[in-house]
Amino acid sequence: MRLLSLPLCLSWVLALCLAAPPHHKEGHSDPYHKEDHAHPDQHGHPDQHSHPEHSHHHDFVRCSGIEFDAITLDEHGVTYFIKDDHLWKGYRGSSEFINQTFHELHGSIDAAFRMHHKVKPEDHDRVFIFKGDHVWSFYNHTLEDGFPKLINSEFPGIPYELDAAVECPSGECNKDAVLFFKGSHVYSYDLLTHVVKEKDWPAVMNCTSAFRWLEHYYCFQGTKFQRFHPVTGQVSEGYPKDVRDYFMKCPDRGHGDKTREAVFGRCSGKPFDAFTADDEGKVYAFRGDYFLRLDTKRDGYHYWSITSNWKELHDHINAVFTWDHKMYFIQGDQVYIYKSDVHYTLVEGYPKPVEEELGVKGPVDAAFLCGDSHVVHIIQGKRMLVVDMLETPRKVVREWPLHFDHVDAAMCGPEGIRVFIGDIYYEYGSPMLLATSKMEPHPHKTRKELLGCDN
CATH class of the missing domain: 2.110.10.10 (Hemopexin-like domain)
Incomplete structure (x- = not known):
């Protein structure tokens, strides 16, 4: 010294x-x-x-x-x-x-x-x-x-x-x-x-x-x-x-144009296509060809192209959920399964038809799975389908009507179920409450309350 x-x-x-x-x-x-x-x-x-x-x-x-x-x-x-x-x-x-x-x-x-x-x-x-x-x-x-x-x-x-x-x-x-x-x-x-x-x-x-x-x-x-x-x-x-x-704000420079930022940026207010959290606690939000990590508030938000992590995926996805250390991406009538380690390796033999893998005809609007459960909930139009991942072959074991005309995305986390419609989300304590509730809960503004934007 x-x-x-x-x-x-x-x-x-x-x-x-x-x-x-x-x-x-x-x-x-x-x-x-x-x-x-x-x-x-x-x-x-x-x-x-x-x-x-x-x-x-x-x-x-x-x-x-x-x-x-x-x-x-x-x-x-x-x-x-x-x-x-x-x-x-x-x-x-x-x-x-x-x-x-x-x-x-x-x-x-x-x-x-x-x-x-x-x-x-x-x-x-x-x-x-x-x-x-x-x-x-x-x-x-x-x-x-x-x-x-x-x-x-x-x-x-x-x-x-x-x-x-x-x-x-x-x-x-x-x-x-x-x-x-x-x-x-x-x-x-x-x-x-x-x-x-x-x-x-x-x-x-x-x-x-x-x-x-x-x-x-x-x-x-x-x-x-x-x-x-x-x-x-x-x-x-x-x-x-x-x-x-990329790593500083310079006049007339940058890797993204204003049009792309206005559509895909965190605070654009545009609807998200899907949300999920993996086994490591990383929370993802998907919009168009891009995704955001929502667990990175300490280190800042940034949107990335989906192909930068999941190289076989192109264009927007319809739904995604995580089960048994794997991430299931539903895109149209196909499902892609990735090992949810940091390098996101596509499981051999995929993609496969959603109907073959989950017993549901695609496309779907949203999907979520809660915690250690082996039951995935798939939202399709005004109904919610329940699929037991332990069944072989997999099939719909229950169907619930929903009072929503359309859902953009949904996810399950410590706060319960979040259902996203446009720039609004609603919270439910459980899948059962989502299925049986006759009244809409208090709406939350996604940009402000979830993403920390000014409005």
Whole structure:
């Protein structure tokens, strides 16, 4: 720790020296100017109503192209972008000095990640920051006791002067792990056994920073980035892409047009086609060719193409439910069944006709299954069909009339049954109440109450 203490006057020297170009990674230089963007709100989301504050130091222009030294989420889901001794919170807004948030840090860093390690709660959700041969651990922006440490004492077998690091929880990697990047080498560090496996991933190398967001993994190489598989190192099709179109708000840039956002965006108010929750507690909302994860409030909402997770599915789906660690997608008169692990593998032999699989002629309007039940409820027009998944062959075992003329989607969760019609949903305590109730319960506005929109 003594090696890291600096004279108080150093902060004044830093402020005076910012007019000179800072140290950059080889091959890149970045101009200094003020970025005229709104600040993020307290959750790191863009705040459209705030105004840029004028800081007392010059700032990088993120939208001119910056090679970030590290990108990570903190324990509250705020995204940090770090370059030299500057730190940005969220996808728009100006920077601050890194030691305004992490007081014990001065100057540039090498890498950072948010730990996922539920076996050791004392490490879980900590932000680990690497610089030279040392590592710092922060929680709520407070340095943990005993830090900084030599990297090798906290992560044995991991080299110094890293390029990037990213967490990889069990289920996405084989076990809870951390991926460390240095040059052309990737080191997979098992958090339980401390075993290090060195990997050669030709498509993923020379990462200047790495980032995990909503189970997707990104390697940043200057102003470009790639999405990669954390076990195989395989890079997804369509990459590399430009950071400025995805990870910050830049004028006249972006990967989505306004028309698509108006239709598929979280707050568009358009009806959803289906909802479901999987065995891991992930909640999905499907609209057209896209889906939203609703359990990601801490890390922000974003809509993705359905094919990015379930590559065999094209166009909108009619209904989806989860049973026995599998996700059942009903599209027209066909049903697709996927293993509901993180990589969503289509079960061999599918798709099959809905009638063959469930004993119901497609298409259908909605479907849901509650908790550990083996009974799926399928809504078709003004009736609700009950199918026992343990029956062979499966068939409708009961039919209920419904007082709704049409239902867009339905799901079952801790709050009970939610039935979606347009931008409204209704809650029922059980399937029986849904089937027998003669009066509509109080309507809830989906955008405002479920998705956190302003109206």
